[in-house]
Amino acid sequence: MIQVNMAALTSLTHLYLQGMVERSRGRILNVSSTASFMPGPLQAVYYATKAYVTSFSQAIAEEVASNNVTVTALCPGPVATGFVAAADLDGVAVFDQAKTAQSVAQCGYKAMMRGELVVFNEAKFKCLLNWVVPFLPRKVVLKISRKAMEKPRSS
Ligand SMILES: NC(=O)c1ccc[n+]([C@@H]2O[C@H](COP(=O)([O-])OP(=O)(O)OC[C@H]3O[C@@H](n4cnc5c(N)ncnc54)[C@H](OP(=O)(O)O)[C@@H]3O)[C@@H](O)[C@H]2O)c1
Numbered sequence: 001m002i003q004v005n006m007a008a009l010t011s012l013t014h015l016y017l018q019g020m021v022e023r024s025r026g027r028i029l030n031v032s033s034t035a036s037f038m039p040g041p042l043q044a045v046y047y048a049t050k051a052y053v054t055s056f057s058q059a060i061a062e063e064v065a066s067n068n069v070t071v072t073a074l075c076p077g078p079v080a081t082g083f084v085a086a087a088d089l090d091g092v093a094v095f096d097q098a099k100t101a102q103s104v105a106q107c108g109y110k111a112m113m114r115g116e117l118v119v120f121n122e123a124k125f126k127c128l129l130n131w132v133v134p135f136l137p138r139k140v141v142l143k144i145s146r147k148a149m150e151k152p153r154s155s
Pocket of ligand 1: 032075081082083084086
């Protein structure tokens with residue numbers, strides 16, 4: 001997961017950016033996650049890799065801003081894809097209201113074309129992660145984050 005989410009993303013960003021900077025033109029869209037804004041008990045490595053994606057993308061965005069190149073971090077909430085099965089998250093409540101991959105892709109594409117730095121596909125996550133979570137005690141955030149990833153107990 002570390003290789004795919006962090007190392008490959010870093011190498012690809014580097015490879016594509018070189019030409020974009022030379023041409024003074026280009027846009028990069030990196031797929032991060034709402035998970036990038038807090039630690040994720042039960043999905044610790046995944047959340048940490050996404051924190052890297054959001055942090056790295058923003059820093060690179062600033063580095064190449066004067067070259068007319070933009071870098072956008074797309075931070076979706078739950079999306080209905082093969083991810084749920086792959087991450088063993090079947091039954092986890094937050095995925096009951098998962099959005100479609102198409103709607104998330106459209107959101108990300110539009111934000112990239114506007115040159116936005118960070119984009120959420122759902123307003124509620126933008127509000128919660130920018131204006132609520134940063135002001136909560138860390139231990140409270142950990143409890144909430146863990147609860148969000150817990151499977152229902154079988155009776
Ligand atoms: N689904 C969500 O709720 C959600 C929420 C926020 C962010 N995201 C992010 O959205 C992105 C796409 O995920 P998804 O939801 O579409 O999940 P997905 O359906 O599980 O797709 C993951 C993709 O990653 C590829 N992949 C996995 N391991 C790989 C490896 N070792 N080498 C090369 N490719 C590999 C898979 O390839 P194969 O098809 O060949 O296996 C697949 O195309 C991810 O970055 C994920 O973190 C997802």
